[in-house]
Amino acid sequence: DGGITQSPKYLFRKEGQNVTLSCEQNLNHDAMYWYRQDPGQGLRLIYYSQIVNDFQKGDIAEGYSVSREKKESFPLTVTSAQKNPTAFYLCASRPLERTWDTQYFGPGTRLTVL
C-alpha cells in the first residue's frame, strides 16, 4: 500500500546528541514537509522540500537540518543546537501537480530528550 512511514515511533536521546528522524513515502509526491507539535499548540513547520536537492526553512528551522537526496526520503536531523527538542514530529507529503490535493501525514515520531 502507498503511504508515508516514519521511524522510529519513539526516540530517546541524551542532551547534546544529534538524532535523525526518518521519513519515507512511496506516493511519488514531490513535496515533503516536517512539522513539530507541542501540547496546546498548532503544528509548526520546520522545513519543506518541493524537489530533490532543494529545501526551504519553515517557521522554526533553527537547530534542525534536512536533506532531500531522493524523492522518497526526507530525513530530519535534530541537532544539539535545538534548545527544546522534546516534541512530536510529523512528516507529510503532497503531490505538487494536484494543487487541489491535501497533505498526507505519517504516523509521527515522539522524541524525548533525557
Next chain:
Amino acid sequence: KNEVEQSPQNLTAQEGEFITINCSYSVGISALHWLQQHPGGGIVSLFMLSSGKKKHGRLIATINIQEKHSSLHITASHPRDSAVYICAVSTASGSRLTFGEGTQLTVNP
C-alpha cells in the same frame, strides 16, 4: 493573534449529540482543510474545501469565504469520533499550511 483560530479548544458531548467546531482565519486562502488526529498521533485529512459545503458520512464541512469562517459538524456523534480536530489553511501558492491549535473532542457513551 494566530492567523487560524479554532473554537472551542475542548468539547465534551454525549453520544448522539450534534457537534459543531468553528474555525476563523485572517489571511487570504486558496483552501481550508479539516484534519483529524487520533490519540496515537497520526493525522488524516477529512476535508479540503474552497467554497460551499462538503459532506462525508456523518461529517459536514462548510466555509464562508466572505466571513473567513468554516465549521465542521458531526451528526449523531459516537465515542469513536473522539479525537483532536484541526483546521488549517493554504495560501495561493498552496505549498504551506497554517494550522489552528486544534479542538479536543470527547464523546461519552
